[in-house]
Amino acid sequence: MDLTQKIISLTKQKGFIFPSSEIYGGIQGFYDYGPLGVQLKNNIKNAWWRSMVQERDDIFGLDAAIIMNPTAWVASGHVSNFTDPLVECKACHKRFRADHLADKIKETEEFKKRSLSVEDAKDWGKVLEGVECPDCSGELTAPRLFNLMFKTYAGPAEDSASQVYLRPETAQGIFTNYKNILDTQRVKMPFGIAQIGKAFRNEITPGNFIFRQREFEQMEMEYFCKPGTDEQLHEEWIARRLGWYVESLGIKKENLRIREHEKSELAHYAKACSDIEYKFPFGWSEIEGIANRQAHDLTQHQKFSGVDLSYFDETTKEKYLPFVIEPSCGVERLMFAVICDAYLEIEGGRTTTTEATKEAETVLRFSRAMAPVKIAILPLLKNKPDLVDKAREVYQLLKPHFMCRYDEAGTIGRRYRRQDEIGTPYCVTIDFDTLANGDVTVRDRDTMKQDRIKIDTLADYLQRK
Secondary structure, rough: HHHHHHHHHHHHOOOOOOOOHHHOOOOOOEEEOOHHHHHHHHHHHHHHHHHHHOOOEEEEOOOOOOOOOOHHHHHOOHHHOEEEEEEEOOOOOEEEEEHHHHHOOOOOHHHHHHOOOOOOOOHHHHHOOOOOOOOOOOOOOOOOOEEEEEEOOOOOOOHHHEEEEEEEOOHHHHHHHHHHHHHHOOOOOOOEEEEEEEOOOOOOOEEEEEOOEEEEEEEEEEEEEEEOHHHHHHHHHHHHHHHHHHOOOOOOHHHEEEOOOOOHHHHOOOOOEEEEEEEEEEEEEEEEEEOOOOEEHHHHHHHOOOOOOEEEEOOOOOEEOOEEEEEEEEEEOOOOOOOOHHHHEEEEOOOOOOOOOOOOOOEOOOOOOOOOEEEEEEEEEEEEHHHHHHHHHHHHHHOOOOOOEOOOOOOOHHHHHHHHHHHEEEEEEEHHHHHOOEEEEEOOOOOOOOEEHHHHHHHHHHHHH
């Protein structure tokens, strides 16, 4: 079993991630998040919100509706341009993204000679000449462009007049609310609007577990600024966002890198864009993009809505449409990166003071901030009522301060291992000395060091940890 499959198996066994509607066979590109998964996601979102909104005076929060007036998606270009090239195998009828099939030939001299923009189906047809179905070696159809937006209807009639879309990104809700924030929050340039929310893309080939899905959460911030200041701010945001992954999520620096987009791969509205990439088991892949979107979005929405979206600077008496720097990341991709980065296999296991094993042991070394469960409370024996009662008392003492888990099943060594597997930083054991002296054993997940701490100082001790 390769590393990706080991991680997928662990996340299901321990209650992080489940295939959606699995009892019915599941549905490709959709996942559900169990007790540990939803807590890890919340930890990531809370860390992002704290750094983007809570700790800053110039960024404001927003929660826009998933379904918008459909004209907004015409203005943004999503109705006409939010497409991927689709091909189908004539033999097995499986469908693929043409650009994914072409990945292996993009670096060939023949591809470079063609100098194709590959922005339309005709160009992709030329690129894929001679390429066979990767599953059955069958012949592929000519590429056609496939719009990734999910369509639905608002109201009782299912006709073109009531057709709407599930948003493929959260950014457009920010742009359409830009004037509302400007008018109600008394802001000055530069300033930002941050949002966390669901987005939906009808991906042709979702894959790599939760890396590419059809339903996911985005964390996006649009930072509005005066034209001319955008290039410096773009560089500042790249450095700031890279540092956040190390400092707030605890990801190892060597597993992160910046990749600047070539001019040929930039979106038509972008002046520049850089990706933060993580070294997943399947290779380096994007977890966040930081783009200079210029004034494209506000220009389009001003044009289609007829509403003046320009900013007037009271100090300089200048009027302009702001440029925008956009850091954008997906919650689930970050979650996957955090799990991969924390995953550790120890051959032969680890020896504790109570139990030794020769089995390989899995440990999730989450940072303290990211760990879904912070503290486990463990009575030494479950058949001793005094120990169980005291353990329950300690559990109630700590619950208001930390995400805690009470566990009394199995030997103490096995329970330590269970907590290591889900990344719990500290285990608190209640033993017979606890009953006599009022102290407990606190075991550190990473060092395995054990300290005796008085119960009346335990919460403070763990807060400092």
